[in-house]
Amino acid sequence: MTEYGYFLSSEEHTPGELVEQARMAEQAGFTSLWISDHYHPWNNDQGQSPFVWSVIGALSQAVSLPVQTAVTCPTVRMHPAVVAQAAATSAVQLGGRFRLGIGSGEALNEHILGDAWPEASIRLEMLEEAVQVMRMLFSGDQVSHYGKHYTVENARLYTVPEEPVPIDVSAFGPQAAEVAGRIGDGFISMAPDAEGIERFRRSGGGSKPVLAGLKVCWGTDRDEAVRTAHRLWANEQLPGELAQILPTPRHFEQASELVTRDRVASAVTCGDDVDAHVAAVSEYAEAGFDTVYINQIGKDQQGFFDFYRTKVLPRLRD
Template identity: 80%
Template sequence: MTEYGYFLSCEEFSPKELVEQARMAEQAGFKALWISDHYHPWNREQGQAAFVWSVIGALSEATSLPVQTAVTCPTIRMHPAVTAQAAATSAVMLGGRFRLGVGSGEALNEHILGDAWPPAPVRLEMLEEAIAVMRELFTGREVTHHGKHYTVENAQLYTVPEHPVPIDVSGFGPTATEMAGRIGDGYISIFPDEEAVTRFRKSGGGNKPVAGGTKVCWGPDKREAVRTAHRLWANEQLPGELAQVLPTPRHFEQASTLVTEERVAENVTCGDDVDEHVATLRAFADAGFDTVYVNQIGHDHRGFFDFYRTKVLPRLAE
């Protein structure tokens, strides 16, 4: 049976707000947590971008739920050897309740050190090598690696969990999805795409876990909820590869002027219609996802969690 988790947005909320949301999510009956990993928000209206590994440390003391990054890019801004240390420590603090979600990243977060932003095939190649390096380090043995993209010399993680950290791979196109099936411990997507799930499983994913996430804007006034979703997350409606190549929040704001409130209303579940919220999450379950994470846009989290606790989650359990 599909489980339902809550998606913590580091781009929109402060660290303390995220920790409080995690507590509320557990009390409301959600079974797991996703947390985004960003250096910048997508736009300045969102206004936050905490260091995710510090927040995960706080989550380990605030909740008993499993936690996963959705997603970390371990290729440019952070070297895979450093990412591996952060992930291993997180897994130890969470008592093994941590999965590392990885992806090929966005220029928005990864170009900050002045590195060139590679084309998609090179980014996937870098990601595959980074995953191999991290898996070696998770063994706790000394690792020396001289690869095409990364060098590691005499590196050894001394703080490691009892079992290696699972690495789930995000994939939006066929190539990335097939790579996730071939090398991932699971698959991550933000689209309820049954074809992608099938591709992952046929590419080697088998019965490994598939996780998906979506955003909603709960509120008693649907028009106001649409305006909130448009103000904060119009960037999610940008087409093609713009999300991967635009370099700053300012550029996302410029591009998002092309996104209308009507487009947001068509693509984001807004308001307080129980059937609409249930249908949005069930679309992922029907597509074969094992866990579905939902994020509330805006600040009325007490109302959102009460709505999901009393009306949406019980329906999804039927």
């Protein structure tokens, strides 16, 4: 049976707002949380980007729900040994209710230290080695590693959970899905991608969990909701590899000028039609995802949670 979680958007909200949304999500009946991990928002209208590990610490004291990053890039901006320490501490704070979601990243967040931004195949190679490093450190043993991309010398995590932190891998495209199947404890997607699930399972993923997320914009005025979704998240409709290679929020704003309001309206569920929201989320469940995380675009979070608590989640569970 599919579970339904809430997706906290670090790009749109302050740390305090994210914690309050987590409380509302738990009260509304969502069973787990995703939280995005960015250095920059995608555009200046989104306007926020707090340090995710600080927010996770606050979440651990505010709610009883499991938490997962969706997703962290452990390869360029942060060394995997540092990500491993952050993830292990988060798992301890959350009593084991933490999963580390990882991906190969975007230049938007990862180029900030002036490092070269590798092509996709190299990014996946780096991700695979990063997972190897993190898993060694999660053991609590002293680790030295001299690899192609990373060096770790005499490192040991002293604060570790009872069980190693599960690492789920985000994948867009066949090659990434195969890597996720080979190295991941689960599969993450932002599309109702049944083919990606099948490739993940064939490549070694077996019966491991498969997780997905989507954005909606609830509101009583559908036209206003479409305008909000277009203003804040037109970038999600950019094609191909642009999201991985554009370096600044301003570049995303420039590219997003090509995305029409009609394009957003056809791609994002907006308004307060219960059937439309149920259909959008159900598409992911029908594709085979074990958990679907929903994010509300914009400021009207309380209205969204009331709507999902009373009208959408009961229908989905039926």
